[in-house]
Amino acid sequence: MVFVAKCLTPSLCFSPFTGTLSISELDQCLDPLMEAFNLTSSDTSTFILNGIPGLESAHVWISIPFSLFYIISLLGNFTVLFVVGKEETLHKPMFLLLCMLALTDIGQSTCIAPKALSIFWFRSKVITVDGCLTQIFFLYVLGATHSAVLVTMAFNRYVAICKPLRYATILTNTRIAKLGLVCLIGAVLCVLPMTLLLRRLPFCTNHIIPHTYCEHIVVVKISCGDTTVNRMYSLVITLVINASDLILIGLSYGLIIRAVLRISSKKPTGKPSTPAHPTSV
Numbered sequence: 001m002v003f004v005a006k007c008l009t010p011s012l013c014f015s016p017f018t019g020t021l022s023i024s025e026l027d028q029c030l031d032p033l034m035e036a037f038n039l040t041s042s043d044t045s046t047f048i049l050n051g052i053p054g055l056e057s058a059h060v061w062i063s064i065p066f067s068l069f070y071i072i073s074l075l076g077n078f079t080v081l082f083v084v085g086k087e088e089t090l091h092k093p094m095f096l097l098l099c100m101l102a103l104t105d106i107g108q109s110t111c112i113a114p115k116a117l118s119i120f121w122f123r124s125k126v127i128t129v130d131g132c133l134t135q136i137f138f139l140y141v142l143g144a145t146h147s148a149v150l151v152t153m154a155f156n157r158y159v160a161i162c163k164p165l166r167y168a169t170i171l172t173n174t175r176i177a178k179l180g181l182v183c184l185i186g187a188v189l190c191v192l193p194m195t196l197l198l199r200r201l202p203f204c205t206n207h208i209i210p211h212t213y214c215e216h217i218v219v220v221k222i223s224c225g226d227t228t229v230n231r232m233y234s235l236v237i238t239l240v241i242n243a244s245d246l247i248l249i250g251l252s253y254g255l256i257i258r259a260v261l262r263i264s265s266k267k268p269t270g271k272p273s274t275p276a277h278p279t280s281v
Contacts, residue, residue, distance in 0.1 A: 066117065
């Protein structure tokens with residue numbers, strides 16, 4: 001650290017001829033200091049996750065409920081997987097869908113919680129660009145899969161209520177597994193281009209992300225390149241996935257309500273007439 005001390009010495013940073021600090025001399029003084037703390041502005045291979053802005057002093061306290069919620073989430077979801085796996089009577093489409101939801105919940109929380117806790121506890125704020133993009137990919141894929149599984153669950157309820165006699169033939173365990181695979185493949189196909197578009201962006205000097213995890217739109221904002229395609233694709237995919245899933249879920253529950261109202265309207269409303277008692281002779 002001798003060169004750092006020398007650079008911080010005022011006599012070495014001022015020009016003996018002009019008595020002022022020139023730009024070239026300032027660069028010469030700052031370069032060793034930046035290298036000493038690994039803060040070179042030309043390093044484009046890492047990002048800095050700041051955690052929760054404005055609450056840096058309370059990160060340790062925030063980590064207590066955060067870690068508790070993460071542990072409770074893992075215990076609850078793994079319990080669902082264990083119970084459904086051990087009990088053969090629960091090997092039915094509805095419980096298989098609950099297992100899919102549990103897996104997406106475990107994946108999403110695991111994508112965020114470990115790195116967030118390392119920031120809170122150890123101030124480990126550095127994340128590589130590839131690590132950041134990997135986190136974005138899995139986080140958004142699992143989120144889209146979670147939404148698609150909710151749509152499948154709504155369809156399952158529709159078949160169970162509106163077509164109960166054909167439920168066992170329409171929704172088998174094999175068909176549910178295939179639907180889950182389709183949900184996952186569709187999510188990958190939607191999110192992969194978004195991640196590849198993000199990978200081609202240049203990142204200049206601003207590598208600070210004011211979050212505990214890498215968020216797509218935040219990473220797009222800190223790029224110094226043209227982000228029009230990234231913003232448009234992200235907006236279109238978000239609208240298509242969210243809007244289509246909400247429409248399908250609303251449609252399924254609308255059909256369920258209509259079927260229930262039809263069943264209730266077919267019931268006789270009047271009281272049945274009681275037969276007259278025979279008179280005694």
